Amino acid sequence: MAIYSEEVADYIWRNGDIIPWGDALIHVNSVGHASVAGVFEGIKAYWNDDEQQLYLFRMREHMQRFLQSIRMVRFSFPYSEDDLCSAVIDLIRANTYRCGVYVRPYIFQKGMVRELLQAVPGKETELVIDSWPFDAYQDPDSMxxxxxxxxxxxxxxxxxxxxxxxxxxxxxxxxxxxxxxxxxxxxxxxxxxxxxxxxxxxxxxxxxxxxxxxxxxxxxxxxxxxxxxxxxxxxxxxxxxxxxxxxxxxxxxxxxxxxxxxxxxxxxxxxxxxxxxxxxxxxxxxxxxxxxxxxxxxxxxxxxxxxxxxxxxxxxx
Ligand SMILES: Cc1ncc(COP(=O)(O)O)c(C=O)c1O
Known part of the structure; x- marks a missing residue:
């Protein structure tokens, strides 16, 4: 059952900048490290056609949980809940979505595969916020x-x-x-x-x-x-x-x-x-x-x- 669309956004948010989606690259040697040490959130925005408005649903609560996850893994983190919420809104506006959207903030410690167990404070982190059009499946009969x-x-x-x-x-x-x-x-x-x-x-x-x-x-x-x-x-x-x-x-x-x-x-x-x-x-x-x-x-x-x-x-x- 396909939940997510295959589309990608025009822009992605990375470490404070909104950049073209395809330019957000990391070295292959970082991939294992990034995924093992990464924490993330999943937030949805709903398009209201009558109001021509896009609503992020309970974004603050998701960002609070994101900050709690970051606290548990002891990453240093310069962004506040407000910073994160503004970044999401800027990103969605940049992508000019007029449909449902899934928003995925994630953070990981930078490092190479050989450093997988180097869980020490103070290592540099990357914060990324991605988004994509979300095909809301809402067929009440599907079970x-x-x-x-x-x-x-x-x-x-x-x-x-x-x-x-x-x-x-x-x-x-x-x-x-x-x-x-x-x-x-x-x-x-x-x-x-x-x-x-x-x-x-x-x-x-x-x-x-x-x-x-x-x-x-x-x-x-x-x-x-x-x-x-x-x-x-x-x-x-x-x-x-x-x-x-x-x-x-x-x-x-x-x-x-x-x-x-x-x-x-x-x-x-x-x-x-x-x-x-x-x-x-x-x-x-x-x-x-x-x-x-x-x-x-x-x-x-x-x-x-x-x-x-x-x-x-x-x-x-
Ligand atoms: C393992 C797991 N449990 C529960 C949930 C539901 O959480 P939420 O309602 O905050 O999306 C999610 C989705 O993020 C999940 O990944």
């Missing part, structure tokens, strides 16, 4: 058939999932590959205690008895902005309880609804787990309601949540 992976989710004492580092994603890649080979669309990983954790690029929620249940932030998950958004929407707009607690694998077999939540996936309903249909295998009532709400909030169609949006092209009065 995922998922399987529980035999790969175990990384944990805080091994490779902290709370840290959004490129190297953490090998764990999710192994699980996604296994799911593919076994005929599933996507995997769910269990944590090292055998409890439900998340998917490779999205958190997992389930519904039982009209309550939305989320595996806890200590359960091997990334502290997800979308998960927080869904919590607010479920409690405020749907008036349904949202609780955080440890989830057993077999609860997924009995759940009324199961869905992934994440910036890229948005709200993605699960049709079956380990080939057992979730309820009747159709998108559930709560999942569908959250999907609709999420879209309208992200596109700037709900006044109450405008504080979550950063307009790119002009300021609302």
């Amino acid at each position: 995922l058939h998922v399987g529980i992976s035999s790969w175990v989710r990384i944990s805080d004492h091994i490779m902290p999932p709370r840290l959004k580092a490129f190297s953490n994603y090998q764990n999710g890649r192994l699980a996604a590959m296994e799911a593919h080979v076994n005929g599933y669309d996507w995997p769910i990983l269990l944590d090292d205690a055998g409890k439900v954790s998340e998917g490779p690029g999205a958190c997992l929620l389930l519904v039982r008895n009209n309550t939305v249940i989320a595996p806890p932030v200590t359960g091997g998950i990334l502290e997800s902005v979308t998960r927080d958004t869904v919590k607010v929407l479920v409690e405020t707009e749907l008036d349904i309880p949202f609780i955080e607690r440890i989830v057993d694998r077999t609860e997924l077999y009995l759940a009324d609804e199961v869905f992934f939540v994440g910036t890229g996936w948005e709200i993605k309903p699960v049709a079956s787990v380990d080939r057992l249909p979730v309820s009747d295998g159709k998108p559930g009532k709560i999942t569908t309601a959250v999907q609709k709400l999420y879209r309208s909030v992200a596109e700037g169609r709900k006044e109450r949540y405008m504080h979550w949006l950063s307009p790119v092209y002009s300021t609302r009065s």
Whole structure:
């Protein structure tokens, strides 16, 4: 399933400058180092055709998480949250997007492959912000058939999932590959205690008895902005309880609804787990309601949540 378009931007932001995308090169010998030591974010902007406006969705929260990741890897970093947000807006304007956009800030320590373990303070870093047109797939009828992976989710004492580092994603890649080979669309990983954790690029929620249940932030998950958004929407707009607690694998077999939540996936309903249909295998009532709400909030169609949006092209009065 293609989520991302193959298009590249005209411009990319690198160390304070907006430069032509094709000019942002590093030496091949830096590639391994850059990817192992890199931390990143994923932010989405939504095009509102009625207002001819592009809205960055919860950019500040993503930049706060980016700064937290940078703190955990102990990189020195000269940019503030405000600097980062302004850089993204400048970059998007330079690219003159009039469509949905995915924004990817990332930072890595400079160095050669032979220096892979030279994790010492004070080494030079590169900060890059890339972006690309994002094909928002929002076919409410498309659902995922998922399987529980035999790969175990990384944990805080091994490779902290709370840290959004490129190297953490090998764990999710192994699980996604296994799911593919076994005929599933996507995997769910269990944590090292055998409890439900998340998917490779999205958190997992389930519904039982009209309550939305989320595996806890200590359960091997990334502290997800979308998960927080869904919590607010479920409690405020749907008036349904949202609780955080440890989830057993077999609860997924009995759940009324199961869905992934994440910036890229948005709200993605699960049709079956380990080939057992979730309820009747159709998108559930709560999942569908959250999907609709999420879209309208992200596109700037709900006044109450405008504080979550950063307009790119002009300021609302
Ligand atoms: C491993 C992982 N979990 C969860 C998420 C969802 O996080 P968010 O809602 O902040 O995009 C992502 C996406 O970034 C992810 O990569």
